[in-house]
Amino acid sequence: MIEKPKVINDLKxxxxxxxxxxxxxxxIIDCHAREKIICAGRRFGxxxxxxxxxxxxxxxGDRRIWIAAPSYELSKIVFxxxxxxxxxxISPSHFRIQMKPFPTLxxxxxxxxxxxxxxxxxxxxxxxxxxxxxxxxxxxxxxxWQQYIKPTTHEQKGRVVYIGTPRGLNWFYDKFLELxxxxxxxxxxxxxxxxxxxxxxNKARExxxxxxxxxxxxxxxxxxxxxxxxxxxxIVDDTLAEPVLGTAYILGxxxxxxxxxxxxxxMDRTTKKVVYLDRFKELDYxxxxxxxLTLSQKYxxxxxxxxxxxxxDSVASDLMRQAFVEEYPLYSxxxxxxxxxxxxxxxxxxxxxxxxxxxxxxxxxxxxxxxxEASGKYNYSAPRSGHDDMVISLALATWGLQPNKLSDVEETxxxxxxxxxx
Numbered sequence: 001m002i003e004k005p006k007v008i009n010d011l012k013x014x015x016x017x018x019x020x021x022x023x024x025x026x027x028i029i030d031c032h033a034r035e036k037i038i039c040a041g042r043r044f045g046x047x048x049x050x051x052x053x054x055x056x057x058x059x060x061g062d063r064r065i066w067i068a069a070p071s072y073e074l075s076k077i078v079f080x081x082x083x084x085x086x087x088x089x090i091s092p093s094h095f096r097i098q099m100k101p102f103p104t105l106x107x108x109x110x111x112x113x114x115x116x117x118x119x120x121x122x123x124x125x126x127x128x129x130x131x132x133x134x135x136x137x138x139x140x141x142x143x144x145w146q147q148y149i150k151p152t153t154h155e156q157k158g159r160v161v162y163i164g165t166p167r168g169l170n171w172f173y174d175k176f177l178e179l180x181x182x183x184x185x186x187x188x189x190x191x192x193x194x195x196x197x198x199x200x201x202n203k204a205r206e207x208x209x210x211x212x213x214x215x216x217x218x219x220x221x222x223x224x225x226x227x228x229x230x231x232x233x234x235i236v237d238d239t240l241a242e243p244v245l246g247t248a249y250i251l252g253x254x255x256x257x258x259x260x261x262x263x264x265x266x267m268d269r270t271t272k273k274v275v276y277l278d279r280f281k282e283l284d285y286x287x288x289x290x291x292x293l294t295l296s297q298k299y300x301x302x303x304x305x306x307x308x309x310x311x312x313d314s315v316a317s318d319l320m321r322q323a324f325v326e327e328y329p330l331y332s333x334x335x336x337x338x339x340x341x342x343x344x345x346x347x348x349x350x351x352x353x354x355x356x357x358x359x360x361x362x363x364x365x366x367x368x369x370x371x372x373e374a375s376g377k378y379n380y381s382a383p384r385s386g387h388d389d390m391v392i393s394l395a396l397a398t399w400g401l402q403p404n405k406l407s408d409v410e411e412t413x414x415x416x417x418x419x420x421x422x
Contacts, residue, residue: 004059004060004061004062004109005059005060008056008059008060010029010056013052013055013056013059013089014052016088016089017052017055017085017088017089018088019048019052019085021045021048021049021052022045022192022193022194022195023194024040024044024045024186024188024192024193025045025048025049027186028049028186029049029052029053031184031186033159033179033182033184034157034158034159034160035159035160035161035162035179035182035184036160036161036162036179036184036185036186037137037161037162037163037172037175037176037179037184037185037186038050038161038162038163038164038186038188039164039165039166039172039176039185039186039187039188039219039221040163040165040186040187040188040189040190040192040219041165041188041189041190041191041192041216041217041218041219042165042190042216042217043190043193043196044188044189044190044192044193044196044219045193045195046135046163046164047077047078047081047135047163048081049163050067050078050081050133050135050161050163051078051081051082051084051085052085053131053133053161054067054078054082054113054131054133055082055085055086055089057111057130057131057159058082058086058105058107058109058111058113059089059090059109059111060111061107061109061110061111062109062110062111063110063111063112063130063131064111064112064114064127064128064129064130064156065111065112065113065114065129065130065131065132065133066113066114066115066116066129066131066132066133066149066152067079067082067103067113067114067115067116067133067135068116068117068118068124068132068133068134068135068140068149069115069116069117069118069134069135069136069140070117070118070119070136070139070140071117071118071119072102072103072115072117072120074135074136075102075103075115075116075117075135076103076115077135078115078133078135079103079105079113079115082105082113083097083105086105090107093108094107094108094109095107095108101123102114102115102116102117102120102123103115118140118141118144118148118149121144121148124144124148124149124152125148127152128152128154128155128156128158129152129153129156129158130156130158130159131158131159131160131161132149132152132153132158132159132160132161133160133161133163134149134160134161134162134163134164135163135164136163136164136165137162137163137164137172137175138164138165138166138167138168138170138172138173139164139167139383142170142171145171162175165215165216165219166215166219166220166221166222167215167368168221168222169221169222173221176221187219188219189217189218189219190217190218190219191217201217204216204217205217208378209369209378211230212369212378228340228344228364228367228368228369228380229343229344229347229348229364229365229367230347230348231347231348231350232347232361232364232365234350235347235350235352235353235354236353236354236355236356236361237273237353237354237355237356238355238356239273239274239275239353239354239355240274240275240276240277240355241268241273241275241276242275243275243298243299243300245300246300247268247269247270247300248268248269248270248300248302248303249266249267249268249269249275249299249300249302249303250266250267250269250302250303250305250397250400250401251264251265251266251267251292251295251296251299251302251303251304251305251397252264252265252266252267252305252306252392252393252394252395252396252397252398252399252400253292253304253305253306253307253315253393253396254306254307254389254390254392254393254396255288255306255307255310255315256281256288256389260281260387260389261279261280261281261387261389261390262279262280262281262283262288262389263277263278263279263389263390263392263393264276264277264278264279264291264292264295264393265277265390265393265394265396265397266295266299266302266397267352267397267398267400267401269400269401271353272346272351272352272353272401273352273353273354274352274353274354274355274394274397275299276295276299277355277357277360277390278295279359279389279390279393285314285315288315289315289318289319292304292306292315292319293319293322293323296323297323301323301324303324303325303326303400304319304323304324304325304326305325305326305328305396305397305399305400306319306325306326306327306328306396307328307329307330307392307396308327308328308329309329309330309331326400328396328399330392333379336379336380337378337379337380339392339395339396339399340380340391340395342395342398342399343391343394343395343398346398346401347364351401352398352401354394357390359390360390360391360394363382363386363387363388363389363390363391364391364394366382366383366386367380367381367382367383367388367391368380368381368382368383
């Protein structure tokens with residue numbers, strides 16, 4: 001059995017592990033408050049810092065420690081670092097690793113370290129914890145924290161370490177402000193890690209949108225709701241309308257996949273207003289095709305721009321026999337990036353107008369941009385457990401617009417081309 005020390009000497013433990021914290025990490029380790037929060041840019045060293053804190057606590061014996069994250073996969077990032085650190089301190093015979101049903105480390109001194117997914121709420125009931133590390137805390141629902149994680153810390157007066165990169169002004173931001181007053185909130189840029197390659201840092205600065213870089217690498221809390229689309233409220237108007245004879249329209253179509261919705265957006269090419277919105281699910285594809293075709297015909301044989309990925313390819317092929325169709329396959333990150341980048345410009349420059357539709361507005365405001373760890377590139381997506389059907393449908397409709405008002409000749413040519421499908 002492992003000896004249970006009353007006090008652990010940091011220098012000796014770090015020497016055994018073979019890990020020396022940089023100055024920013026040392027400030028965090030030296031803070032022994034019951035609650036502390038680490039808001040830091042990617043690659044600052046948050047995972048190593050928390051893994052060290054977990055190992056140090058586990059060595060005291062008879063401790064129950066949680067690594068909570070939005071998913072088991074994310075909880076394994078810190079968990080794996082804990083395994084590496086721990087194996088350098090004690091013999092493998094003094095701990096056992098179990099990965100199912102969830103990551104678990106059991107030490108012979110009575111300590112248990114568990115990886116928890118915030119998607120599996122039932123796994124958080126009926127336990128008492130001494131230490132909880134909440135990784136990517138900004139992505140965890142506040143209700144999960146309040147109802148499932150926080151109550152486990154009451155009995156043992158357990159400590160909590162919140163770590164993550166900002167994601168707007170949510171509960172993670174509120175907790176940061178709360179602990180800032182108590183001097184237990186830490187905010188670091190990626191460049192505060194002296195081991196991080198500055199060439200990579202500058203490359204990221206040049207390649208990423210300014211707001212993305214500020215959030216992901218400089219750990220800034222961005223004040224406006226909606227990191228991707230800014231100025232959404234400024235383009236909301238009374239836009240829904242019946243078709244007008246002689247007017248050209250575009251119909252953006254995002255075909256449902258799995259549990260998603262099929263979303264339809266009709267845009268007036270001249271006014272650049274969304275005149276019709278619809279979304280539906282669990283309809284067989286023949287009915288979906290007929291619904292799309294009927295809507296196109298209603299709006300003066302509107303040009304259909306459709307995501308032809310997956311089943312969209314089959315639907316697009318069938319529609320081409322009876323309508324003016326342009327396929328936009330979203331197979332790659334680049335294709336989606338180009339589509340969304342164009343929508344960003346049209347919203348920020350107030351080129352388009354959208355109706356006061358709660359579902360569409362919520363999707364736009366919650367839309368996220370994530371930096372891909374391996375490549376440093378970025379990817380757009382709906383938040384976890386969210387939808388982006390209406391965003392993609394709107395983006396597809398916008399893809400067919402010109403930034404400026406069509407000339408009379410262009411407008412006439414467009415109408416003639418569309419009317420070829422009457």
